[in-house]
Each structure stands twice: as C-alpha cells, then as structure tokens.
Amino acid sequence: MSTEKKKNILIVEDDQDILLALKAFLELEGYGVRTAENGFEAMELLKSGELPNLILLDMKMPVMNGWQFAIEFLAKHDHLSPIVVMTAAADAKQRAQDISAIGWVAKPFELDDLLKMVKKYER
Amino acid sequence: MQTEQLIVRSNQSGLALQESQWWTKAQFRDLLDSLHPGVVVHGANTQIVYSNRAASMILGLTKDQLLGKATSDPRWHFLRDDGVFMPIEEYPVSKVFASRAPIQNLVIGIIRPDLEQPIWAICNAHPEFDEKNRLSQVVVSFTDITAERKLKQELDTARDVAEKAVLTKTHFLDVAAHELRTPITAFSLLLQISKKNLARGLPIEMSTLSRLQGQADRLALLVVELLDVSRLERGMVQLKLEPVDLIHLLNNCLQELELRAPSRKILFLQQHDQIMVMMDQLRIFQVISNFLDNANKYTPVDRAIEIKVDDQPTKVRIMVKDSGPGITKKLQEELFNPLTRGASEHEERTSGLGLGLYIARKIIELHGGAIGVESKLGEGSTFFFEIPKKGAQE
Numbered sequence: 001m002s003t004e005k006k007k008n009i010l011i012v013e014d015d016q017d018i019l020l021a022l023k024a025f026l027e028l029e030g031y032g033v034r035t036a037e038n039g040f041e042a043m044e045l046l047k048s049g050e051l052p053n054l055i056l057l058d059m060k061m062p063v064m065n066g067w068q069f070a071i072e073f074l075a076k077h078d079h080l081s082p083i084v085v086m087t088a089a090a091d092a093k094q095r096a097q098d099i100s101a102i103g104w105v106a107k108p109f110e111l112d113d114l115l116k117m118v119k120k121y122e123r
Numbered sequence: 124m125q126t127e128q129l130i131v132r133s134n135q136s137g138l139a140l141q142e143s144q145w146w147t148k149a150q151f152r153d154l155l156d157s158l159h160p161g162v163v164v165h166g167a168n169t170q171i172v173y174s175n176r177a178a179s180m181i182l183g184l185t186k187d188q189l190l191g192k193a194t195s196d197p198r199w200h201f202l203r204d205d206g207v208f209m210p211i212e213e214y215p216v217s218k219v220f221a222s223r224a225p226i227q228n229l230v231i232g233i234i235r236p237d238l239e240q241p242i243w244a245i246c247n248a249h250p251e252f253d254e255k256n257r258l259s260q261v262v263v264s265f266t267d268i269t270a271e272r273k274l275k276q277e278l279d280t281a282r283d284v285a286e287k288a289v290l291t292k293t294h295f296l297d298v299a300a301h302e303l304r305t306p307i308t309a310f311s312l313l314l315q316i317s318k319k320n321l322a323r324g325l326p327i328e329m330s331t332l333s334r335l336q337g338q339a340d341r342l343a344l345l346v347v348e349l350l351d352v353s354r355l356e357r358g359m360v361q362l363k364l365e366p367v368d369l370i371h372l373l374n375n376c377l378q379e380l381e382l383r384a385p386s387r388k389i390l391f392l393q394q395h396d397q398i399m400v401m402m403d404q405l406r407i408f409q410v411i412s413n414f415l416d417n418a419n420k421y422t423p424v425d426r427a428i429e430i431k432v433d434d435q436p437t438k439v440r441i442m443v444k445d446s447g448p449g450i451t452k453k454l455q456e457e458l459f460n461p462l463t464r465g466a467s468e469h470e471e472r473t474s475g476l477g478l479g480l481y482i483a484r485k486i487i488e489l490h491g492g493a494i495g496v497e498s499k500l501g502e503g504s505t506f507f508f509e510i511p512k513k514g515a516q517e
Contacts, residue, residue: 015305017309017337018305020334021312021313025319028319028323060301088301088308090301108311108312111315
C-alpha cells in the first residue's frame with residue numbers, strides 16, 4: 001500500500017447487508033470506513049475524529065433520515081465533507097439536489113460505478 | 124333574441140302598428156308566456172315593466188310581485204358562477220344600465236326566499252335606446268340550468284375521485300418500486316462483493332449466503348403482498364369456508380409469534396375451550412398474524428401484548444391490545460387504506476409495503492365481518508375484528 005494517508009468514508013445506511021457490502025468493498029479499495037445506521041448515529045459519530053473525505057448517504061432511514069442529517073451536517077460543518085446520495089427513489093437526482101449533495105447513485109448500482117463516484121468527489 | 128325585438132317593437136309606435144297586423148297584444152303575451160327562458164324588461168328607471176311566466180317560475184315571484192320592482196330588491200340575492208355573493212353593482216341589470224353595453228351568457232345563481240338551494244341560470248341582458256340615444260329599457264332573458272349544472276358537478280366529482288384513484292395507484296407504484304429496489308440493491312451488492320472476493324481467491328462465506336437468502340425471502344414476501352392486494356382488489360380471492368375452531372387457530376398464531384419473538388410477553392386469558400366459526404382459516408390466520416406482528420413491532424420489549432376473545436350469540440370478536448405509542452384519530456381513519464403506516468414515509472422505515480392492514484380489512488370484509496381500531500395517544504391501541512358465526516355449529 002502507498003504511504004499516503006488513507007482516505008475516510010462515512011456510510012450512513014439502515015440496511016445492514018448494503019452497509020456490510022459497501023464497507024467490505026471500500027476497505028478492499030484501501031479506504032478507511034466508518035458506518036452508521038441512521039442520521040442520528042452518524043452525527044454522534046462525527047463528534048469525534050476527523051471529518052470524512054466523503055459521505056455516502058441513504059435517504060429513507062428510521063430515527064433520523066437523510067434529509068434531516070444533511071440539514072444538521074451542513075449547518076454544523078458546511079460542505080467540508082462532500083455528500084453522495086444513495087437512493088431507491090425514482091427521482092434520485094432531485095433527492096440529491098434537495099439536500100445540495102454533490103452527487104447521487106440510484107439503487108441498485110454497480111460497485112465499480114460507485115467507486116468512480118467516490119474517486120471523483122472525495123475531498 | 125327575436126322575442127325581445129318583438130316586444131321592443133310593440134313599444135315603439137310606428138313598427139308596432141305594422142306588426143300588429145299579424146300579432147295582437149294578447150298574442151304577444153301568450154307567445155312570451157309560452158317560452159322556456161324567463162324574460163324581464165326593466166324600464167328607464169330600472170323598475171320592472173314586464174315579465175313573462177317563465178320569469179315568475181325561475182324567480183319564484185308572481186307577475187304582480189315582479190312588476191314595479193327595482194333591481195335591488197333585498198329579497199333576492201344573486202351568486203357568481205363560483206358561488207360567491209354578487210354585489211348589487213354586478214347585477215346584470217345594474218351593469219347594463221351603468222355601461223349601456225349588453226351582457227352575454229353570464230352564469231348566475233338566484234337565491235330565493237322560498238328555496239334552500241339556489242337556482243342557476245344563464246343570463247343575457249340587452250339595452251334598448253330611444254331616438255335621442257337615451258337608454259329606454261333593458262331586456263333580460265335567463266334560462267334555468269340548475270339540472271345541467273348539478274349533473275356537471277356530479278361529473279366533476281366523479282372525475283376528481285377517478286383522478287385521485289389514479290394518483291393513489293401511481294403513488295403506490297412509486298412506493299412499491301422503492302421498496303422492491305432496496306432488497307434488490309442489497310442482493311446485488313452482496314453478489315458483487317462475493318464475485319470480487321472470489322476473483323482474489325477468497326471464499327464465499329456462509330454468512331453471505333444467509334444474507335442473500337434473507338434478502339430473497341424479503342423480496343418474495345413483498346411480491347406476495349403485492350399479488351395479494353392485486354387479487355383482492357379484483358375480487359379474485361375465493362374464500363375456502365369451513366367450520367374452524369377459532370381458539371385453536373389463535374393458539375397456533377401465538378405459537379408462531381413465540382418463535383419469532385421468544386422474549387415477548389403475551390397475555391391471553393382463555394375463557395372458551397372452543398368457538399366454531401365458518402371461515403377461511405389461512406386467511407384469518409393471516410389477519411391475526413398481521414395484528415400480532417404490528418403489536419409486537421410497536422410495543423416496547425418489556426411490555427406485554429394482550430389478546431381477548433368476545434364470544435357473542437351471532438358473532439365473535441378478537442382483540443389484540445398493544446402498549447405502543449397510540450394512534451391519532453386522523454391516522455386511525457386512514458390506517459386500513461393502502462400505504463398507510465404509523466409515520467410519514469420520510470420519518471419511519473419498516474420493512475413491507477404498509478399493506479398489511481388493508482389486506483386484513485379486505486379479508487374480513489369478504490367474511491362479512493368488521494375490522495377496526497380503538498386507540499388513544501400514549502395509551503396504546505386495540506385492534507379488533509369480528510366475523511359472523513352463522514352455520515358453524517358443531
């Protein structure tokens with residue numbers, strides 16, 4: 001592995017299988033990965049450590065959904081971590097624009113396409 | 124139009140003489156009285172100088188009551204097309220007197236002191252001028268369109284209902300597609316990561332296969348729910364009615380719940396050994412399971428679910444009480460419609476399509492029974508259904 005510092009990704013997603021697959025994949029690709037099952041857990045997690053280089057955000061989650069998370073995150077950290085929306089909604093692009101996210105992937109998606117997205121937008 | 128011309132001519136001495144060779148004054152009156160539209164003529168001082176029989180019918184006033192009246196008689200009110208009260212200056216006669224211009228095909232509502240519902244009419248009003256171009260009279264004619272308007276409103280309502288149903292269906296398809304995509308995504312991602320692992324010489328783990336199985340099961344359940352709704356809505360579900368012991372069935376449901384939620388406390392005070400009811404037992408099992416699943420989902424882990432059976436002479440009632448957060452009155456009404464869940468779609472995410480209670484309602488209705496909920500915020504909810512006991516004696 002390179003001596004370069006590992007980039008960090010935060011995945012916020014309530015489906016544990018999706019979370020698991022994404023984490024395994026991004027770790028294989030050399031990323032440091034943190035995970036949260038809803039917006040509230042993600043905000044708690046961000047209280048310590050560095051801000052991630054990118055956030056992969058599901059929209060429909062219990063406790064605190066993607067919309068609420070984006071509002072809280074932007075209010076606190078502005079656009080310091082780019083957000084990429086992962087959604088099963090028919091209007092994925094609109095969902096991303098709603099929360100001024102930098103990019104979006106429509107579920108279901110290819111891991112390789114997601115990786116391109118991550119590389120393109122990571123800070 | 125022609126009639127109005129004739130009247131005018133009869134008032135203008137030169138022409139009236141010519142016409143009267145064919146039409147006597149009495150004949151004019153008979154002709155006007157036989158017309159379907161109401162005709163009212165206002166003189167230069169705005170007072171009514173002539174009205175025909177149809178005018179009396181539509182306005183609800185006799186000729187004697189009409190003659191000599193001005194436009195602003197407070198016993199009538201006029202409405203605009205949109206149902207709003209018309210100010211006096213907007214009355215057709217007032218407008219024609221003010222503008223000296225005719226009014227064509229204006230829809231007005233007429234509120235009569237003797238009728239609860241307004242009469243609706245299409246109104247035309249024409250000014251007539253004397254030789255010195257002074258306004259001499261205004262001829263108003265109006266046709267009753269109350270029946271047509273009522274029919275149109277009924278059609279509009281029917282169209283709105285149909286459009287709303289289409290919207291509901293579209294929304295339903297959106298939600299269904301969304302719900303199906305989530306397990307498909309999980310399934311696809313687990314397969315993709317497994318392929319990548321295999322390519323690196325890593326084995327596929329048993330746990331990954333179990334996860335794949337779980338997502339496939341979840342997909343299958345969603346598809347069953349969708350098919351169920353589709354078949355129920357098209358009336359394709361035939362009940363297999365047979366005498367079944369409801370208590371036995373209930374105990375089977377409870378045993379199944381125990382497998383899924385072993386630590387859940389259940390209170391079932393069994394007061395009856397057996398209650399025979401004609402039913403489709405698979406379908407009623409489905410309804411009870413749905414009630415129990417919901418109760419299990421919304422009741423805190425340390426609290427119990429209560430089951431009660433009320434055996435009445437003609438029907439039997441099953442009640443499932445949870446100690447969840449309770450349900451607002453508004454939501455209680457919507458709960459048995461498709462796509463309703465205990466929170467708006469953005470806030471809450473539970474598996475399934477939110478069709479369970481809708482399916483339950485359809486099943487109970489097929490049994491000729493009733494389904495419902497009693498709930499107060501903060502005090503939990505009791506879901507119940509009752510089905511008739513006819514023809515199921517042992």
